[in-house]
Amino acid sequence: MINDQFTRLRLLVGDDGIKRLQNAFVIVAGLGAVGSYAVEALARAGIGRLRLIDSDTVSLSNLNRQLFALHSTIGQPKTEIARLRVRDINPACQTEVCQQFINADSIPELFSGRPDFVIDAIDSLNPKTDLIAYLWQNNIPFISSMGAALRTDPRFISVDKMENVTHCRLAYMLRKRLRHRGIPLKFPCVYSSQTREGIPEPQFCEENEQTAGLGRERAVMGSLPTITGIFGLTLANYVICRLYQAN
Numbered sequence: 713m714i715n716d717q718f719t720r721l722r723l724l725v726g727d728d729g730i731k732r733l734q735n736a737f738v739i740v741a742g743l744g745a746v747g748s749y750a751v752e753a754l755a756r757a758g759i760g761r762l763r764l765i766d767s768d769t770v771s772l773s774n775l776n777r778q779l780f781a782l783h784s785t786i787g788q789p790k791t792e793i794a795r796l797r798v799r800d801i802n803p804a805c806q807t808e809v810c811q812q813f814i815n816a817d818s819i820p821e822l823f824s825g826r827p828d829f830v831i832d833a834i835d836s837l838n839p840k841t842d843l844i845a846y847l848w849q850n851n852i853p854f855i856s857s858m859g860a861a862l863r864t865d866p867r868f869i870s871v872d873k874m875e876n877v878t879h880c881r882l883a884y885m886l887r888k889r890l891r892h893r894g895i896p897l898k899f900p901c902v903y904s905s906q907t908r909e910g911i912p913e914p915q916f917c918e919e920n921e922q923t924a925g926l927g928r929e930r931a932v933m934g935s936l937p938t939i940t941g942i943f944g945l946t947l948a949n950y951v952i953c954r955l956y957q958a959n
Contacts, residue, residue, distance in 0.1 A: 717802070718758050729956035730758060734804075736955045737761040739823060739830045741814055741843060743790040744768070745935060746857045747833030748779035749944025750951075751794055755801040757952045762798060762805055765822055766790045767813040777937040814839040819846045829951045830854035833944065835882065841889040848895050855950050858883045858903035860943040861933035868906035869942055871950055877903045902946045904939070 716722075722730050738759050740747050743766035751764060769789050774781035780793040791809035798807045812818055814834060819842055823830065830847055832854055834840050840856070847854045856874070859882035863869075874890075875897035877883040887897060 721757060725956040732956050732958055733758045733952065734760040736828045737763075737825065738951060738955075739763040739765065739827045740833060741765045741822075741830065742833035742835070743778075743780060743794050744774070744833065744835075745777040745937075745940035746835075746860055746944040746947065747831070748781075748790075748794070749941045750831050750833060750948040751798065751944075752779055752801075753945050753948035753952065755798040755805060757948070758802060758805075759952075759955075760805060761808075763808040763810065763822075763825075763827070764791055764794045764798075765810045765812065765814060766794075767811055777935055777940045779941075814843060816842045816846075819843060823847070823850075823852065827852060828955060831947050831951060832856040833947065835859070837882075837885055837889065840886060841893070844886075844890060844899065845893050845895050848899065853954075855900045855902065855947055857943055857947055858886075858901050860904065860940045861935040863904040863906050863939045864936060865904075865906050866939060866942050868904045869902065869939070869946060870905065871900055871902055871946065873898050874901050877901055877905075879905045879907055900950065902943050902950070904943075 718730055736759050738754055740751050740762065743751065743764055754762060769787055770781045770785045770793065772786060780790050780797065785793050789811050791811045795807050795809045798805055810822055812822060814822065823846065830852055832840065832843055834843065844856060858877055858880045874883065874887065880903050883903060890897060
């Protein structure tokens with residue numbers, strides 16, 4: 713038995729599984745409450761190449777739920793904090809960072825290079841729509857996160873196709889935009905089906921965390937560190953399992 717940092721993982725996925733993970737190229741779009749936990753799991757699973765994309769810096773309000781948010785990192789780019797953390801977890805991982813806003817103009821360059829998988833952890837409607845449309849049209853495997861805010865019970869978190877997602881305002885609004893573009897709703901999502909009786913529906917702006925500092929309105933919603941973290945880990949788990957099981 714090879715005794716290295718992936719010994720426990722190797723016992724589960726075997727040598728071939730380890731090689732597949734180490735040869736994989738994954739892009740994470742959005743390094744906030746959900747994306748930061750996804751990056752953590754991917755790095756610890758030995759993914760060989762990561763491209764991490766976010767335009768934001770750490771703010772005080774991020775501390776309740778974002779893995780990269782510490783008092784010592786306030787004001788720093790999330791991409792740079794992520795890069796240093798990944799390097800400390802797995803120095804062999806080739807980590808690229810892009811501190812850029814995701815939109816229709818930047819997507820072709822940001823998602824170039826034929827990634828094996830993309831994790832969509834952004835929550836701004838227009839960028840999210842543009843990204844999903846691009847990934848689907850270019851046959852790039854991906855999984856998308858729906859809304860984790862205002863949820864409290866992890867028992868309702870699951871993975872399903874977008875067409876089957878229920879009780880999620882973000883998914884409802886996103887579906888309308890994707891249908892208008894002719895994008896099939898067959899891609900996988902992480903979502904919560906928890907109902908929220910007595911809790912107001914979230915009011916989504918066209919932009920929020922991904923456009924911080926750009927002078928646009930942001931939707932601010934309450935969230936638990938546990939639920940957003942479970943969303944991110946579930947995204948990463950889906951990707952890891954499909955990569956190490958690939959033929």
